[in-house]
Amino acid sequence: MEEAARKKIIFSGIQPSGDLTLGSYMGAIKNWVALSDEYECYYCIVDMHAITVRQVPADLRRRALSQLAQYIACGLDPKKNTLFIQSHVPAHAQLGWVLDCYTMFGELSRMTQFKDKSSKNADNINAGLFTYPALMAADILLYQTDLVPVDQKQHVEICRDIAMRFNNIYGDVFTIPDPYIPPTGARIMSLTSPENKMSKSDKDPGGCIYIMQSPDDIMRCFKRAVTDSETGHCVYACPEKLGVTNLMQIYSVCTGKTMDEIEAEFDGMGYGAFKPAVGEAVVETLRPIREEAERLMKDKAYLEDILRDGAERAAYAANRTLRKVYKKIGFVQI
Ligand code: LTN
Numbered sequence: 001m002e003e004a005a006r007k008k009i010i011f012s013g014i015q016p017s018g019d020l021t022l023g024s025y026m027g028a029i030k031n032w033v034a035l036s037d038e039y040e041c042y043y044c045i046v047d048m049h050a051i052t053v054r055q056v057p058a059d060l061r062r063r064a065l066s067q068l069a070q071y072i073a074c075g076l077d078p079k080k081n082t083l084f085i086q087s088h089v090p091a092h093a094q095l096g097w098v099l100d101c102y103t104m105f106g107e108l109s110r111m112t113q114f115k116d117k118s119s120k121n122a123d124n125i126n127a128g129l130f131t132y133p134a135l136m137a138a139d140i141l142l143y144q145t146d147l148v149p150v151d152q153k154q155h156v157e158i159c160r161d162i163a164m165r166f167n168n169i170y171g172d173v174f175t176i177p178d179p180y181i182p183p184t185g186a187r188i189m190s191l192t193s194p195e196n197k198m199s200k201s202d203k204d205p206g207g208c209i210y211i212m213q214s215p216d217d218i219m220r221c222f223k224r225a226v227t228d229s230e231t232g233h234c235v236y237a238c239p240e241k242l243g244v245t246n247l248m249q250i251y252s253v254c255t256g257k258t259m260d261e262i263e264a265e266f267d268g269m270g271y272g273a274f275k276p277a278v279g280e281a282v283v284e285t286l287r288p289i290r291e292e293a294e295r296l297m298k299d300k301a302y303l304e305d306i307l308r309d310g311a312e313r314a315a316y317a318a319n320r321t322l323r324k325v326y327k328k329i330g331f332v333q334i
Contacts, residue, residue: 092135
């Protein structure tokens with residue numbers, strides 16, 4: 001009975017290494033909200049992953065708290081979801097170490113994110129950056145996670161490999177997770193280089209929109225968004241018009257309109273009218289989120305209560321798995 005009624009478990013996380021972007025809202029968090037009822041969800045602020053790149057301590061602290069405020073403002077209900085900070089649940093570090101010992105040097109060397117990040121941080125290629133996927137596997141496996149919403153399939157692949165290797169030796173300790181690709185996944189691209197994903201590490205600051213950005217800044221970025229020089233400046237989606245297609249996608253997420261409806265709406269109007277219209281739609285979508293997050297940030301006691309509660313719930317689930325692992329590998333139980 002109980003087994004049949006068990007909700008599937010979802011785990012995902014975002015690093016507090018910068019402010020949340022429009023891309024993470026539309027591509028991830030908005031979907032997380034939709035999953036809250038059907039699944040048992042753990043949404044983590046992965047500060048331990050963030051320190052693989054050098055952080056300014058005060059900024060990291062402020063961003064982790066602000067990220068929680070933004071999660072809630074985006075619609076993640078802390079009663080329905082377990083929202084917590086990774087470093088508050090020691091089991092992540094504890095299982096992370098164990099899994100380091102079941103993860104091969106060769107497989108870590110092949111991870112594209114390690115290659116990317118070590119070329120971007122040539123002066124700080126630390127061991128944590130290298131073993132990042134083992135810690136990520138610990139995050140996921142601690143909760144017996146069924147589904148992981150990610151756009152980096154490679155990270156779930158290595159997590160599955162590690163889990164299967166472990167299970168092959170010790171029996172069924174870990175649930176083998178699957179990547180979850182949302183049915184309406186919006187992959188939002190940079191406004192200035194639309195061939196790249198919108199990212200806080202974008203070199204051009206105009207390419208990335210932040211949830212907490214002011215309406216004026218947002219409008220400025222959209223007015224400068226890269227389109228194309230096709231004559232007529234027609235608004236329609238196609239693989240050759242990456243910039244325009246991306247803007248249409250953003251507009252579609254904000255307004256709920258289909259690509260066809262958007263094409264009809266801007267028929268004959270050109271990019272000069274289209275770009276600020278997308279900017280306006282984004283401003284109005286983000287306005288209530290930003291205002292609510294600002295309000296929540298003034299209530300530190302409330303945010304800290306959420307974090308204490310989240311950490312307690314997460315630790316309860318995580319420690320069950322950790323105890324099992326410690327027992328299986330032969331650590332003395334007292
Ligand atoms: N690697 C992810 C963040 C992350 C994560 C996780 C995502 C850490 N642990 C577990 C899903 C599940 C990133 O940097 N985007």
